[in-house]
Amino acid sequence: MSRTLLPAGAPGTVLGTPAAPLRPYVLGYRGYRLALRQPLRRLEVPTDVLTVAFAFEGTMSLTDAVSPAPAAAFGSVPAGLRRTATIAEHTGVLHGLAVSLTPQGAFRAFGPLAGELGGHWAEAGEVLGPRLRALTDRLAHAPNWPARFAMLDGYFGALFAYGPDWDPSVHWVWxxxxxxxxxxxxxxxxxxxxxxxxxxxxxxxEHLGLAPKQAAGILRLQHTLTVLTAAEDRPAGDRPGGDRLTGAALAARCGYYDQSHLDRSFRAMVGCSPREFLASRRTAAALPEPAGRVSDRVAGRVTSTLLNTCG
Structure with missing residues (x-):
């Protein structure tokens, strides 16, 4: 487990590594305490990660980025796999902690409820029960972030010890x-x-909350975003001919018929074009902390951008 000396009341973001036995199921812990002068809106793209957010202060308003509807406000919320992006907004004041779970980890922790979360948001206590509400209270009153991460190790370790395993055929398909x-x-x-x-x-x-074709679309999108952002971040001198990756080359590399197919699929899942998504991340990277410097929620995955130019 990684440890940090940052006090629980200090502003900023703190990352925690779960205990070694949990790592096949828990990708990481992320503590945050924000006190901004204005609301913050983020675009959260589809990923193969389920998130349980524990809210100590503030609420998050969530709505679909592709088919917008009136936003719903949540405190603590479990978020299952979604095939379309989410717009998340808060007032600027937000204090809590998020746990990133693999689909296998979510099923082992919560059983069939993990599948029922696919494509939906819900208040965590209503879905996962009073034990999770009690854990939220304990986390909120812990003296520091390392103590909170240790509590999460204990909570999820106990759930994993007796939780159900995936069907072997589902595991093979995944x-x-x-x-x-x-x-x-x-x-x-x-x-x-x-x-x-x-x-x-x-x-x-039953296991993931989505059909195989929908899950496949999420994995292809994540691969596309990884290739796209890696090409964007590479110095011009390291690119063949000094050029950025073309849309046609990206489409061919990521399994789309052509650039038009890539753009349509990307917009249908994210709500904007690949070009607009990259522009939004570049704009966010130029902003001062803490509103700028978009940080992806999970290592190795492209998860987020601020809503500056995207959409």
Whole structure:
């Protein structure tokens, strides 16, 4: 477990590493305490990560970025896999902690409830029960961030010790999807499991909350974002010919028919074009702390941007 000396009341963001036995299921802890002078809006793109946010102060308003509706305000909230991006906004005052779980970890911790979270938001206490509300209170009154991370280790360690495992066939399907960045044909997955297409979809939804095709779309999007941002961050002198990665080259590399297919798919899931998404991250990177310097929530994944130019 990583430790930090930052007091619990100090502003900023603190990252915590879960205890070694939890790491197959818990990707990380993220503590935050913000006191900004103005509201902050973020675009959270689809990922293969489930998040449980524990709120100590402030609420977060959430709405779909692709099909906007009146935003709903939440305190502590478990967020399952979503195939479209989320607009998250708060007043500028926000204090809490978020836990990033793999889909397997969420199922082991919460059982079939993890599948029911797919595509939905809900107040955590209403979905996950009074034990989670009690944990939120204990976390809020802990003396520092390391103490909070230790509490989370204990809480999730106990859940994982007796929680259910994924069906082996679901695990195999997920492994094939991740290995191919979502490009393995669904027919291949049907043949590999010996299930019907309908049974595969039902079992996958029970475990992850989404159909295999939708989960594949998330993995392909994440691969696209990884390639896109890596090319953006590479110095011009390190690029062949000194040029940025073209839309056609990106599409070919990430399994889209052409650039038009890439743009349509990206906009359908994120709510803006790849060019607009990159522009938003560049603008955010130029802003002073703490409002700027967009920090992705999970190491190794592109998760966020501030809503400056995107959308």
């Amino acid at each position: 492994r094939q999807l991740r290995r191919s960045h979502g490009l393995v044909p669904i027919g291949t997955l049907v043949q590999g499991t010996g299930w019907s297409r309908r049974r595969l979809e039902l079992r996958f939804r």
